[in-house]
Amino acid sequence: xxxxxxxxxxxxxxxxxxxxxxxxxxxxxxxxxxxxxxxxxxxxxxxxxxxxxxxxxxxxxxxxxxxxxxxxxxxxxxxxxxxxxxxxxxxxxxxxxxxxxxxxxxxxxxxxxxxxxxxxxxxxxxxxxxxxxxxxxxxxxxxxxxxxxxxxxxxxxxxxxxxxxxxxxxxxxxxxxxxxxxxxxxxxxxxxxxxxxxxxxxxxxxxxxxxxxxxxxxxxxxxxxxxxxxxxxxxxxxxxxxxxxxxxxxxxxxxxxxxxxxxxxxxxxxxxxxxxxxxxxxxxxxxxxxxxxxxxxxxxx
Amino acid sequence: xxxxxxxxxxxxxxxxxxxxxxxxxxxxxxxxxxxxxxxxxxxxxxxxxxxxxxxxxxxxxxxxxxxxxxxxxxxxxxxxxxxxxxxxxxxxxxxxxxxxxxxxxxxxxxxxxxxxxxxxxxxxxxxxxxxxxxxxxxxxxxxxxxxxxxxxxxxxxxxxxxxxxxxxxxxxxxxxxxxxxxxxxxxxxxxxxxxxxxxxxxxxxxxxxxxxxxxxxxxxxxxxxxxxxxxxxxxxxxxxxxxxxxxxxxxxxxxxxxxxxxxxxxxxxxxxxxxxxxxxxxxxxxxxxxxxxxxxxxxxxxxxxxxxxxxxxxxxxxxxxxxxxxxxxxxxxxxxxxxxxxxxxxxxxxxxxx
Amino acid sequence: xxxxxxxxxxxxxxxxxxxxxxxxxxxxxxxxxxxxxxxxxxxxxxxxxxxxxxxxxxxxxxxxxxxxxxxxxxxxxxxxxxxxxxxxxxxxxxxxxxxxxxxxxxxxxxxxxxxxxxxxxxxxxxxxxxxxxxxxxxxxxxxxxxxxxxxxxxxxxxxxxxxxxxxxxxxxxxxxxxxxxxxxxxxxxxxxxxxxxxxxxxxxxxxxxxxxxxxxxxxxxxxxxxxxxxxxxxxxxxxxxxxxxxxxxxxxxxxxxxxxxxxxxxxxxxxxxxxxxxxxxxxxxxxxxxxxxxxxxxxxxxxxxxxxxxxxxxxxxxxxxxxxxx
Numbered sequence: 005x006x007x008x009x010x011x012x013x014x015x016x017x018x019x020x021x022x023x024x025x026x027x028x029x030x031x032x033x034x035x036x037x038x039x040x041x042x043x044x045x046x047x048x049x050x051x052x053x054x055x056x057x058x059x060x061x062x063x064x065x066x067x068x069x070x071x072x073x074x075x076x077x078x079x080x081x082x083x084x085x086x087x088x089x090x091x092x093x094x095x096x097x098x099x100x101x102x103x104x105x106x107x108x109x110x111x112x113x114x115x116x117x118x119x120x121x122x123x124x125x126x127x128x129x130x131x132x133x134x135x136x137x138x139x140x141x142x143x144x145x146x147x148x149x150x151x152x153x154x155x156x157x158x159x160x161x162x163x164x165x166x167x168x169x170x171x172x173x174x175x176x177x178x179x180x181x182x183x184x185x186x187x188x189x190x191x192x193x194x195x196x197x198x199x200x201x202x203x204x205x206x207x208x209x210x211x212x213x214x215x216x217x218x219x220x221x222x223x224x225x226x227x228x229x230x231x232x233x234x235x236x237x238x239x240x241x242x243x244x245x246x247x248x249x250x251x252x253x254x255x256x257x258x259x260x261x262x263x264x265x266x267x268x269x270x271x272x273x274x275x276x277x278x279x280x281x282x283x284x285x286x287x288x289x290x291x292x293x294x295x296x297x298x299x300x301x302x303x304x305x
Numbered sequence: 306x307x308x309x310x311x312x313x314x315x316x317x318x319x320x321x322x323x324x325x326x327x328x329x330x331x332x333x334x335x336x337x338x339x340x341x342x343x344x345x346x347x348x349x350x351x352x353x354x355x356x357x358x359x360x361x362x363x364x365x366x367x368x369x370x371x372x373x374x375x376x377x378x379x380x381x382x383x384x385x386x387x388x389x390x391x392x393x394x395x396x397x398x399x400x401x402x403x404x405x406x407x408x409x410x411x412x413x414x415x416x417x418x419x420x421x422x423x424x425x426x427x428x429x430x431x432x433x434x435x436x437x438x439x440x441x442x443x444x445x446x447x448x449x450x451x452x453x454x455x456x457x458x459x460x461x462x463x464x465x466x467x468x469x470x471x472x473x474x475x476x477x478x479x480x481x482x483x484x485x486x487x488x489x490x491x492x493x494x495x496x497x498x499x500x501x502x503x504x505x506x507x508x509x510x511x512x513x514x515x516x517x518x519x520x521x522x523x524x525x526x527x528x529x530x531x532x533x534x535x536x537x538x539x540x541x542x543x544x545x546x547x548x549x550x551x552x553x554x555x556x557x558x559x560x561x562x563x564x565x566x567x568x569x570x571x572x573x574x575x576x577x578x579x580x581x582x583x584x585x586x587x588x589x590x591x592x593x594x595x596x597x598x599x600x601x602x603x604x605x606x607x608x609x610x611x612x613x614x615x616x617x618x619x620x621x622x623x624x625x626x627x628x629x630x631x632x633x634x635x636x637x638x639x640x641x642x643x644x645x646x647x648x649x650x651x652x653x654x655x656x657x658x659x
Numbered sequence: 660x661x662x663x664x665x666x667x668x669x670x671x672x673x674x675x676x677x678x679x680x681x682x683x684x685x686x687x688x689x690x691x692x693x694x695x696x697x698x699x700x701x702x703x704x705x706x707x708x709x710x711x712x713x714x715x716x717x718x719x720x721x722x723x724x725x726x727x728x729x730x731x732x733x734x735x736x737x738x739x740x741x742x743x744x745x746x747x748x749x750x751x752x753x754x755x756x757x758x759x760x761x762x763x764x765x766x767x768x769x770x771x772x773x774x775x776x777x778x779x780x781x782x783x784x785x786x787x788x789x790x791x792x793x794x795x796x797x798x799x800x801x802x803x804x805x806x807x808x809x810x811x812x813x814x815x816x817x818x819x820x821x822x823x824x825x826x827x828x829x830x831x832x833x834x835x836x837x838x839x840x841x842x843x844x845x846x847x848x849x850x851x852x853x854x855x856x857x858x859x860x861x862x863x864x865x866x867x868x869x870x871x872x873x874x875x876x877x878x879x880x881x882x883x884x885x886x887x888x889x890x891x892x893x894x895x896x897x898x899x900x901x902x903x904x905x906x907x908x909x910x911x912x913x914x915x916x917x918x919x920x921x922x923x924x925x926x927x928x929x930x931x932x933x934x935x936x937x938x939x940x941x942x943x944x945x946x947x948x949x950x951x952x953x954x955x956x957x958x959x960x961x962x963x964x965x966x967x968x969x970x971x972x973x974x975x976x977x978x979x980x981x982x983x984x985x
Contacts, residue, residue, distance in 0.1 A: 214761035503702035508915035533917035587847035
């Protein structure tokens with residue numbers, strides 16, 4: 005009985021703590037107006053890419069009688085060169101981009117953070133080796149390399165593509181994270197932790213990383229935006245045979261000569277604007293992430 | 306030039322009346338200066354001492370109106386007098402204000418390195434200052450610059466062609482002094498003049514300030530958290546706490562006959578090196594938050610003399626003895642206690658010798 | 660010879676590579692007995708902080724040895740090194756950089772306790788944290804446990820730093836300018852707390868400061884070592900150093916230091932040095948490092964041979980100067 009009430013007390017305290025943390029989280033999320041708008045936009049894009057496809061029928065059938073129609077109630081964004089609904093294409097073409105952006109961002113950040121912090125903390129030959137490798141890596145033009153790779157490997161699923169994009173972008177992230185870890189490593193509280201014999205694992209995961217979360221979050225969003233451009237570029241060039249994707253739409257519009265017709269403005273602009281807005285929302289959201297991960301704002305005053 | 310002034314030496318070059326300054330900080334409105342009133346006398350050296358966040362730097366900046374954009378002088382008057390003319394500093398505009406800032410009242414800031422433009426030679430920085438206010442030929446400017454560098458005991462020919470980074474901290478501090486004196490101001494304001502300098506350099510700067518003041522006859526106002534600088538250099542000392550002057554008096558009165566519990570507390574908390582070994586006592590608590598000030602006397606939370614009256618009513622600076630004013634309801638008691646504490650020790654003996 | 664708790668033998672530390680190499684600490688030897696307080700005094704850049712970090716095992720010496728409880732620190736086995744590592748703690752100068760901004764006071768103090776199994780479980784950790792906060796006078800404890808460093812004042816942060824050092828029950832604490840950045844009115848209470856720890860817990864202190872007055876107050880019963888450009892130039896008991904300094908640099912310092920007492924400070928007769936320039940570590944003068952400024956300079960001697968620390972008079976008063984003889 006007693007243990008029951010204790011457990012209940014513990015639970016209620018845990019819940020109230022959770023509620024408290026959540027309120028602080030919300031406050032920090034909404035503190036930066038731009039960041040909050042960005043976050044809402046991201047949520048909107050996720051809704052668009054994952055939920056909307058259940059409500060909007062896929063644009064399968066072509067209809068030659070309806071080529072390049074202007075936006076109307078029936079076709080929210082008009083139709084393309086084959087008479088397919090553009091809005092439906094936008095709705096169904098977002099998932100790949102969103103998934104791939106997050107995936108690439110995650111993998112790239114993981115590689116950058118692990119290599120960067122190992123390099124900075126351990127130092128010595130490992131650090132020199134990785135730094136040299138990163139410097140050389142950065143001189144390799146990434147896009148042509150991607151194009152060549154696309155010829156060698158069949159990049160027909162987004163996971164492989166995300167992995168390759170992430171691996172290719174490790175060097176920049178590695179350098180950014182390494183520099184940051186170096187600056188934190190010199191702070192007195194790290195020296196104090198060394199003197200207290202707290203061990204390397206504690207120092208990296210409990211002392212250094214929590215102070216880098218804002219920085220990591222920003223690099224994560226940067227990796228995401230870079231990945232989107234890379235993917236759209238590859239798809240646009242026709243090097244990656246993905247179907248139904250905003251990049252594919254631009255590619256189609258391009259190959260169909262849409263840029264030469266005034267009527268086709270919606271066909272070509274819709275995916276471009278979608279990509280641009282998605283990028284913008286990521287960049288804006290990073291401002292909120294900064295606030296959330298800033299330890300000074302965590303408890304307020 | 307100095308001789309014209311000789312006839313009006315009896316007028317105070319600077320009078321500050323009931324000055325209030327507040328600025329918008331991150332967490333709210335900071336009441337940095339609250340009703341400060343004092344006179345700067347001709348050729349005197351007046352020290353403002355207090356802990357970090359007591360408003361002393363804001364006060365200095367307010368006098369030459371170099372406050373941050375978010376700050377505002379909400380009340381008060383700053384009167385400047387030279388050659389029989391009185392100027393209301395707070396009414397000056399643009400050009401007049403810039404003229405006042407260099408030619409009448411110059412301020413030397415805390416950080417000696419950041420005050421320089423790193424890509425300009427000392428020469429160019431000095432010429433720029435002169436050119437902005439006076440009409441002088443190139444050779445006259447050089448003459449003037451060299452003579453001031455000589456005054457601050459630097460090798461003028463060498464220093465004038467140097468870049469700031471080529472000079473040591475002590476030399477930069479001296480160049481700054483020379484630059485502040487370039488346009489012959491009547492008042493010099495120094496913010497933490499010797500912090501960050503090592504002891505031997507600090508001593509040379511202090512000696513230099515004394516001789517410059519004797520020679521050139523300006524009034525010196527300096528701001529420091531370091532009591533020893535005030536003991537060394539000041540004729541009068543103002544103790545600041547929470548944006549207000551709580552005690553103002555002659556240096557010997559402040560150090561040997563303090564009448565405000567905060568001044569007494571500060572003196573008892575600071576050790577000397579070559580004096581007798583004495584036990585020290587620190588003031589309990591910490592300095593107040595200038596955003597959320599306590600009611601009544603701002604010191605009452607840390608004060609052993611605090612009574613109900615102190616908690617409700619803020620004492621004003623009232624005269625107490627000649628040339629000595631205090632803002633405290635318990636002056637007599639503090640005075641008695643200070644005497645009792647120091648009775649029979651070297652401290653009082655030294656005081657009597659004064 | 661007395662048994663020292665920790666001792667340095669010919670400790671030297673250099674930084675940088677090849678042409679940019681500077682010697683921050685040059686051949687420093689000293690020993691500190693158990694329960695003693697030794698003050699390391701000197702101007703910024705004289706190598707006092709590096710010496711402190713070398714003694715605390717946070718930097719490896721370029722040459723020379725450190726012995727802790729009789730054992731050479733850098734050649735001993737892993738278990739002994741661990742004992743040394745926890746036995747020696749450091750308190751930093753900057754209260755705004757010495758605490759991890761991401762952690763609460765409780766997290767900061769409980770981490771070492773749990774990591775080294777100094778307590779049995781989280782409940783005991785909490786009890787010990789409460790106890791430590793009481794030791795450093797941060798009461799009522801409940802007000803501080805869940806605070807983040809940015810919610811505390813400078814003085815309070817320094818107290819948390821001290822409590823953190825005490826978690827591992829050290830026998831030796833290096834306090835590197837531990838009160839310099841704290842407001843004047845609260846410095847003394849911090850110093851008194853440290854003194855109390857020395858008395859009650861028997862902690863030995865190396866107190867590093869540029870402020871002679873603080874050194875005198877804190878180490879009145881101990882000794883002061885004066886450093887100049889990487890070397891110890893004078894080492895003796897505090898009252899002896901204050902009243903009977905022998906080295907010309909120490910004398911110059913005492914004659915120059917402004918005092919918080921108008922009569923005392925205005926009656927000083929400053930010693931005129933031959934030069935105002937502090938030598939750069941990159942371009943050190945030969946022989947005695949102080950000779951270009953020294954009023955006792957003797958040509959052919961001081962600019963050729965670097966003087967060693969030697970005993971003058973009684974009571975182990977040591978001075979490194981050719982011109983000072985017993």
